[in-house]
Amino acid sequence: MGGSVTPEFTSTGSEYFTFVMSTDSSEESIELDGSSSDLARQLFYRAKANDSVNQLELNEVPDTVQSRLDELHLDWNKLPGLAQRALLWDSGFGYTEDFTASSYTAADQTIQFPGYGEDYASSGSNTIMKLLLTSEFLLGRRIPLESLTFVKALSKGASGEVWVCDYAGMEVAAKRLLQMKEHKAEDVNEFAQEIELNASLEHPNIGAFIGVSWSSLNNLTMVIEYFPAGDLQRYLKKNADLLSWARDKIHMAIGVAQALEYLHGQSPPIIHRDLKSRNVLLTRQLEAKVIDFGISRGRLDSTMTGGVGTPFWTAPEILEGRRYTEQADIYSFGVVLSELDTAKIPFHDFKLVDGKKAKPFHILQEVMIGTLRPSFSEECPPRIRRVGVACCQHDPARRPTAASLVRMLQGE
Structure with missing residues (x-):
């Protein structure tokens, strides 16, 4: 006994x-x-x-x-x-x-x-377990792994996957590392830090953190809010004709901008580093929720150099390998704004001088030297176009802050 x-x-x-x-x-x-x-x-x-x-x-x-x-x-x-x-x-x-x-x-x-x-x-397990069990943001938020029923896989990336799960009769999303016999210590440590960061954030336009679950570090799982409407990119592809700036799109844009204002207002500021339409989810009421803080960092973090993010949404200075600042997120927001307007992926209409479709390498090269920016439709409201152009300025210093961005979108 x-x-x-x-x-x-x-x-x-x-x-x-x-x-x-x-x-x-x-x-x-x-x-x-x-x-x-x-x-x-x-x-x-x-x-x-x-x-x-x-x-x-x-x-x-x-x-x-x-x-x-x-x-x-x-x-x-x-x-x-x-x-x-x-x-x-x-x-x-x-x-x-x-x-x-x-x-x-x-x-x-x-x-x-x-x-x-x-x-x-x-495995660095001491550091990871100490974070999971003593972080002020995770205390009392552990969910028994057996209480999660994995129902359907939503997405799968290079190192992680997201599932729809049932938890106490509620649909939730569960993010975990790919299931394998063992994981690299740095992968588990980075995921644990992502979990803690998500748990520390509380804003109506950021996906809500529900809890963390594990029985061993190999099945560490983050449980977050689930959005059946899916992400902005897919929603635009299917429903572009049903949306208008006056009724829907402006509220989505303001929601994302307010999420950035909240992140950049933290001490130190939190920089998302991978803002794109796939990382904006929508509620049934079409409220925007920013997600995926896997590569987010505080501005003072020693790893805030270039090389992360998704290329077409990445600011030119980051493509050049310069250090991340909040203004890189503002550029990415400008790209998302162009997607909201056109319902197309960035630079979909860019062609070479011979009329052929440009390859990603050519597009990024033009972005880096400042000769190519995301486009807006002829029907785009002038105020929205001005905001988008301001966000996508080649010089980071000329881009608005997140706080001023919110005011501009609200017509102040």
Whole structure:
């Protein structure tokens, strides 16, 4: 029978933490060294979040582990499952049922770390689990993975996929990394940061964060608001004839601009870096919701250099490899505005001097040197055209701010 476990930090500093074991006959503490094993610390955080797992059944408890238990007069078979696993990792052993590395999959087996050789790679799990379990934006927002029913795949990218799920009788969208045996630590870490960023945002024109779910870092899942109407690009393709600037499009444009105003007003400002019509979803009432903050960064972030985003929506200075600023988002907004007007993808009408359709390379080259900008239809209201032209200025300094953009669209 397993006992109860109370995880707590000791007074010796944050590198050390203890599991206080309350068994049937005694209460003892096992001190674990967080600098020895990040996985032991991960298990500690799981216990601190009131998580639990089944006990291990080992054919033989390693001598090093048994000697630590003997000193405290503790019985291995009476330790809770999380404490058993943490003690193994902290004592220099790896347990491969919960935390696999490379091709190791044998359950209930412990091997000393040197046995992993080149195949063992630190997953950075300590940092990731600490973020998931202690972030102020994620506290109380964990959803049991078994409460999600994956119904239908919506989209699939290079590293992630989005599904429609049923959660407590409600349709939600669930984003997760592609399902595979193992993920690169940096991919999981970036996704965890995306989840935290989404959880920190609260605005009527940004897709609402519902919760986060996982049973291991391989199935980390972000649960967000679901929009049956789909994204702006697809909606325009199917329903362009039903929309007008006066009734629908202006409200969509203002909604996206207000989302940018909110993002750029954070401290430090948050730059989306991949604003495009596919990343604007629509409610049944055609309210615009900006989504996908997978490559978003604060302006002070050291990784704010070029090379990300979707090319046709990317500002010329970013195509040249210069540093991201809020003005890059403003350019992307101008491109989205042209899509709203024409219901066509950017630069759909650009042709070479010989009349042939231009290839993406030629288009981006013209954008970089400032000789090509997104086009607007003859029916476009002059005020909207002026806003679009201002947003797509080649010189970033000449583009409006998000706040002034909102005012311009509202006719102020």
